Amino acid sequence: MLIHPFSIYAFPVKSYDSDQNGKLTLQALFHFLQECAWDNARINDFGFEYLEEQNAYWVLSRVLIQIDEYPEWKDEISIKTWPKGADGFFALRDFLIFKDDKVIGRATTSWLILDRESRRPRRLDSFNFIHENFLKENSIDIKLDKIIIPNELLKHDQRKVYPSDLDVNKHVNNATYVRWMLDAYFSNHTELISEFEINFLLELLLNDEFSVFYGVNNDGTFYTLKNIQDKEVCKARLIAGI
Structure with missing residues (x-):
């Protein structure tokens, strides 16, 4: 059973997280999401340290982010994250992004566990990941798939x-x-x-x-x-x- 089915983390938007117009950058937001995911996985005993003992590590595979409003330098945002189960080799995790208790963004993600030696995916049921009390909520009600790139680049x-x-x-x-x-x-x-x-x-x-x-x-x-x-x-x- 998951000890922490979800977690909420607060992040002040620093100057180095902002672009030239004082808006939070997408790459900084990716850092925030990664920190949320890593810590929630850690406190649920399937994080970086646990996988390191198993000669494996998490990698982010697919992401979809939707943003309604960009926070600005000196704002504080909070991010709620929860693992929501598995789809084959993919571990699924969602996020909601808040500013002043208002949802300003959302993300859905798919992760893989890779073997450190072969760099190949490993089955999730080989690890302490499958639980009965995953939250069944979707921040974005969509199944992530392969992106189709235009032929002319x-x-x-x-x-x-x-x-x-x-x-x-x-x-x-x-x-x-x-x-x-x-x-x-x-x-x-x-x-x-x-x-x-x-x-x-x-x-x-x-x-x-x-x-x-x-x-x-x-x-x-x-x-x-x-x-x-x-x-x-x-x-x-x-x-x-x-």
């Missing part, structure tokens, strides 16, 4: 992974991929993003080189990162306008 730029891009798992952190895509988006746009969806597919490691591509269709603006083998590392869809 343009290259935006080429980059390389540096030590500051890595996290404790020695690969690029999920929020860093988001930052790279936002760099590409805000190079040509000023509108804030109301919906952001991303699939993480492959790891990038220190000194890896990759390219950022983009395309547009009726479903939104799309970005994909490809490594030097021309394989997709991650891909995202976003909708602008709040």
